[in-house]
Amino acid sequence: MKLLIIGATGRCGLATTKRALQCGDFDVTAFVRTSSTLPEHTTNKIKVITGDILNADDICDAINGQDAVISCLGSRTFGATTLYSIGMQNIVAGMRKHDVRDLYFIGGIIYMPGFPKPPELPPVTEDVERMISFITNSNDIAWVGCMPPDILDGECTEHYKAAVNSLPGPGKVTAGDIADWMVSSLSDQAQREKNKHKLFGISSMDLKVTMQIRLFVIGATGATGLAVLLRALRHEDIKVTAFIRDELKLTEDIKGKVQAITGDITDAECLMKAMKDHDAVVSCLGNSGIGSTTVFSEGTVNIIEAMRANNIKYLNFCGGAYYLGHRRSFSPLKLVMPVINDVEKMLQYVKKIDDITWVATMPPSITDDDFTGDYKVEVDRMPGPNKVTKHDLADWLVISVTDQSKMEEYKHQFVGISSIRLAECILL
Template sequence: MSKLPRFANIMKLIVFGGTGQTGSAVLKQGIKIEGLEITAFVRTPSKIPNDVKEKLSNVVTGTVLNTDDVTNALVGQEAVISCLGTPLIGGEHHLMSDGIQNIVNGMRANGVKKLALVGSAAFLPGAAFAFITKRLASDHGRVIQNLSKAKDVDWTVAMPPFIKQSAKVGNYQVAIDKLPGASRATTQDIAHWMLTCIQDDEEMRKHTHQLVGISSSFANIMKLIVFGGTGQTGSAVLKQGIKIEGLETTAFVRTPSKIPNDVKEKLSNVVTGSVLDADDVTNALVGQEAVISCLGTPVIGGQHHLMSDGIQNILNGMRTNGVKKVTLVGSAGFLPGIAFGFFWKRLPSDHGRVIQILSNTNDVDWTVAMPPFIKQSAQVGNYQVAIDKLPGAWKATTQDIAHWMLTCIQDDEEMRKYTHQLVGISSS
């Protein structure tokens, strides 16, 4: 999900805990929703950035531990989001549970029915996280116990695992009473789902009186560098990549003029260099989080080992910069049991060296898309992938190959399935 639904039935929302990481994300997203009037209830108004504060309907100064402060702030409101947490140090051991109880009581006094709040995946059924402190267990446990008795309020709890800050909303999943995916969720994704529940009656109905695990899958990779971005498949990767919200894509190329201007202007950066120059490659990888390589072996010319030497430089540069993920394009001719009669001597030599290099690389998460005949296409179609074999037709389109490589880079589950594997891909 990347856009919030617009439902004007909820026009007035109050946010408690709006100066923490997730609360700040709620405020920043909320002020962009047309027609939504947002009040922030905080202890320290100066912690709200001025560019956010000026777009809020109101800022109320108070403490959630004061019943009158909370009840008075709820006058005229239609829904509540709470991003309260338990302080790890200090005397307010039950800040979250006492605060939530005051909020629920204040909602009853003012006839407010909808509440979305943040909890922790550590308290989902069957979960066990070693880092939970006694005060956290006590406070969160009281919240869940109190909510279980609050049948007269439509509440739901977002239960993220490890929380990671992010700049934009990505792709995420939710599931009742369990984590649906990776053991992390971004502040933007948590905020987005809570705002969706508050505005979308159907989403709220599905999750009312439920503990809801939330996992971020995409956009945890925010910075991607693409090598070989001016070839057919590389061009498809760039064109698709610039459309993914939150993904900052850098193109590493020998000839920047080969990148169309409408693509170039949407890239985060264009680096000019040669994959045969180790310093060029290592320097380009500074600050990156993932790599896609669309390098190939030139059919003519003197660079017989362009692909294998380039891949070796990329892997070395990744190690230097702590980059862990790479997907690359190979050829189905090198899948087990397949023999193509048209290969030049230089092609088996170069591709064979790549596979040998990768087989000795265990400290990087790599996977290789192994298409047969590659066909250009205008859009992504239907395709299949399979480890060590071709799953279907003897052709794959540039758009399908690009789509699968980008999926691996962004989706941890997909990458886990195919890490250190040669993966045949067929378009249907």
């Protein structure tokens, strides 16, 4: 079967492309905005067509000669868009012109009829609703809707359930499970007919089976960065990449245990290539001097653009307690003002980012003391004393950026952090 996968560089699109190749029943074509974000080991096994889903001719030409279509359309922003509705109209028009019948598409559980919706929804949801309304009224197309809850980065667990017009289990599903369900049901003609013109909720039933996070650490040879590597290596489900200027600065207890990529944070192209195939980013950017710099502001712009290009959703980065709202009355030394000004530019830039789930961790004085595990975080203020050990800070950076629920809880917030037990020891 000749299969066109639309949005093949996104989280679900990549997983679907991988699963379709594994299945062996499909001749796969990927329709993408840019081919540079497809993994190199995939591009030589599939046909790649670059184009714009909002251009009717682009998608119509791509559909020509195909037997089926899977749409993994995704927007990079939560703002107003017509990507979903106009994109789906173009897909259906191309399928009608070239007599292609079978279509699987991804929506979301909140669009399931009768499913309760959150009180406040971003503007993008209006367009997804327009898409679903259009396709569910296109009865000449054998459409099937996959309506997932929270989508997690992860391989197929083989422990998932799908149910018509309902959520069959927990409110989480891996991209691998979504891909497996769509590809396996599409490859079975009897199952395709059974599923036709239905919306399916889907849940991963046992997420402990194969979940693995690929963590990209920036500034990994500084004191905090090295501590982040050590904490991440304690987790069997985290695969770590260190982005560094000088590989020789990696300590002996880390060498050989992480993937080390040398590069410059101000080199946007280098960073974009290095960040490919990762799920989350921790940035421990630092400056070797106190003079004028753009490493924080320019570096963070490059980080965000690289994450967008590689469809990476989660970022936790370090700032400083000085930038928390209740501490701004503090007057820093004029000597370090150039650095402070550049960090300020970085923070002002990040505040405007709504398509990346970011958390800004704002540590006070960072000590070299051992890990205590007794630390607290609080939004926009220090939760305790003005000290945190580098290992407590690292632990927070690692466990938060690899935990979707924590990232959603602290999303787009400045977070203070304090080591509590360390302060008690000092007082004694």
